[in-house]
Amino acid sequence: MRHEKINNLLELEQATLPWFVNEYIHSKSLVPYSTVTLYEYAKEYRRFFEWLQEESITSSVQSVTLEDLDRLRKEDLELYKSHLMHGPKNGTSTDNRSRSFVTVQRTLTALRSLFNYLSTQTEDENNQTYLKQNVMLKIENVRATTTLQERSRAIEKKLLLDDEAILFLYYIDQDYEGTLKSHQAIAAFRRNKIRDLAIIALFLGTGMRLSELVNMQVSDLDTVNLEATVIRKGGFKDTALISSLFIDYIIDYQESRVTLYQPEASQKALFLTTFKGKAKQIEPSTVEKLVAKYSTAFKVRITPHKLRHTVGTQLYKKTNSLLTVSHQLGQTGTSATSIYTHIVDKEQRNAMNDLWSE
Structure with missing residues (x-):
């Protein structure tokens, strides 16, 4: 029953996402990534695209194109990273609290996986990868604010x-x-x-x-x-x-x-x-x-x-x-x-x- 529930939730997320993200999800399901992991990744992509819409980089989540992603620069992703680290956390019981570094890092990991796929593991009709560049290679991981010993x-x-x-x-x-x-x-x-x-x-x-x-x-x-x-x-x-x-x-x-x-x-x-x-x-x-x-x-x-x-x-x-x-x-x-x-x-x-x- 729980597997069916997660599958249904993943399908609902996929319905809002561009075709190339769904191609990525299908590809990773064959690795296989667990359905739970793919569902969590899909949510991260939707949130990222919603932010792109808020910043007027694209008009809607589903209308994000590969050209939009190829035009992104390091400063765009750094801005999103800053938004994650310092913006309020909404939509949960902990509304308006800051996200933990673990949560932010999970988002970056999901985006890094998508951009890596689109820039290295895809092929269009001209035998070229979907993206010419992988801007996520320029984005550093977040660092814990506490030492390992403190944790x-x-x-x-x-x-x-x-x-x-x-x-x-x-x-x-x-x-x-x-x-x-x-x-x-x-x-x-x-x-x-x-x-x-x-x-x-x-x-x-x-x-x-x-x-x-x-x-x-x-x-x-x-x-x-x-x-x-x-x-x-x-x-x-x-x-x-x-x-x-x-x-x-x-x-x-x-x-x-x-x-x-x-x-x-x-x-x-x-x-x-x-x-x-x-x-x-x-x-x-x-x-x-x-x-x-x-x-x-x-x-x-x-x-x-x-x-x-x-x-x-x-x-x-x-x-x-x-x-x-x-x-x-x-x-x-x-x-x-x-x-x-x-x-x-x-x-x-x-x-x-x-x-x-x-």
Whole structure:
């Protein structure tokens, strides 16, 4: 159901976009890029074209031409970048707040991918690429306003390190119900307790992303070999090892799934919820809410992504290997995992404490 929803949303975006952008989207769907990624990229292109319209560079989103893009200069893109960095964020619950550098960088990444395609991977009737130049090559990435060490300290406060991860699951299993006041809340907790424990156990036992967990099928879970098959960012299939420490919670749900939610035989999604008396694939927002609910009661409100950071940090502490961490988390390189070295770098802290001692 969620795949159909994202596909429909992507089609709606594509209906507003020029033909060459739709050609790009089709090309990347064959790589394959995930539908979610293509949908997010399509939104970025629409927003960029809307800005071009506001700046009177073009008359409408759909009327943007390749000639319009070829005429763009570095100062035009720098102006748009400045608009992203300093203009108010509208259309969300955080209206009028500034965008984060991560959000701005995502926009630049999407535009860079489109311009690269149009200037290097296309061919018109004269065997020439659609664009003569790639103006995005002249646009630098945005830089974080905080150091890696500052970011790691902020993240560390929201991680469940050492035995806290185990205690968190124990808290949900044994103590959380005692904090509930109403019979309705207690009944809802009991109805989904086994599933919720399995979801958090799978996050803490693998470090997988929210989208990877939500999109898992029943056949993707191999509790005998302690493995989970997931579709990573970019659409490639990968195997995530599951820590034996958390496997019992996952097996409990695996054995109870049909009894708890009574899905139709055609429903292959691993994690389910009930909607109007019928089992359906769980939504990412539902998972985010349950993680927030339990973590707030236990320690501090966290997200599924912080559970992923927890696994990355703990694995680096055990192995001292960024390569091992990147393999487990399904990352194509080690640059994204370097933040974990700062989180666990106690040697630097100890050295500073002893700096002036004899």
